[in-house]
Amino acid sequence: MDTPAGSVRGTGPTVTTRPTVTELRLSAFRTHRGAVFPLSGLTLFAGASGSGKSSALQAYEALARLAAGDGLRDAFPEPESCVPEWAGADAEGRRGFRIGCTVDGPAGPVRLDLAVQAEPGLRIVGERLTCDGRTLLTTALRDPGRSSVQAAWLTAGSASVTRGPLPDDRLGTALLPLRVAGRTEGQLRVLAAAEQLVVGLRSVFACDPQPRGMRRPVVPGDGRLRGGCDNLAEVLHRTRNQCTRRHARLTAAARTGCSGEVADLTVEELADGTLRALLGRDGGRGTPLARLGEGxxxxxxxALVLLTGPGVLAMDQAAEVPAAYQSLTVLADGFDRCLDAGQARELVSLAAEMAARGHVRLVGAVSDASFARGVNGVTVVDLMP
Known part of the structure; x- marks a missing residue:
């Protein structure tokens, strides 16, 4: 069944000093058809099971991985599942899907539209990069027997465009800095748009905490939080020693999100060298996190993800780009899973505060967004199955 773009309630301020993804387009992806979703600093996709919430986050994460230089197979491990059921095969038996996004920033609104063939083989068959209505890059599959696409990008010099082959399993926009000389005004415009799109997309942390793993003691490592948050104790040990102000804020949040009195969040080293986290109680008692409920x-x-930053999260950053030019986006599937109404309200309020400060952006999926309606800065996208 087709998924409409849905109704949108609430908008946050658009920040254009940093490259920021402001729109996600799912032209033909899983259950979505012709869907255009605006994204603010805090966007929640709401709907019942099968409405396409997780699909939207999957498409966003895939675009981010492509922008970071990953191949198609890494971005889409099960590409056949991304093809809409209603999408028929062409005369050669080919089927695929189409997604895209817009990244606002100093170069203006930059649009990326991508056509991917999933069957019989996985490859990019068309890519278009535009800015202010002007086409900066196009690619097309000319010879199915070759593992490349024919690309044309704006030159605005003695020749209006430059043509050349690009791999069919990589995002062409991410490869442009290696192919464009940057000598003409047109080439500089292409490079600025490509950089803005790549930087706006790639600073993503996909997070879906798994309570079962979080209950086990953890071996000390690099102190960077993984997407499943199974090494929570290790990261709490780091924040308690290195980020005292944020750790104190996390402890304050724990007082509202956890039952009983919470005096502190502590970490102890066990006899085998592993670490386990505890909720410090009044009187020096401690409750191991293993005893806490899933919510x-x-x-x-x-809360830890929202209060920390890229240096604490296990994610890929554009090392060549100053941190002030990057915007961290957290993708949280099942954002309200296992949470009661009070916990969900506290968490979305914290997310809205961090988004308003420009500290982090959040795109989440929830089954019921009633706890977030009316919270300043939150955009709710209602989906229907």
């Missing part, structure tokens, strides 16, 4: 554990993990 409490997910609340703590998501």
């Amino acid at each position: 409490e554990l997910r609340f703590l993990a998501l």
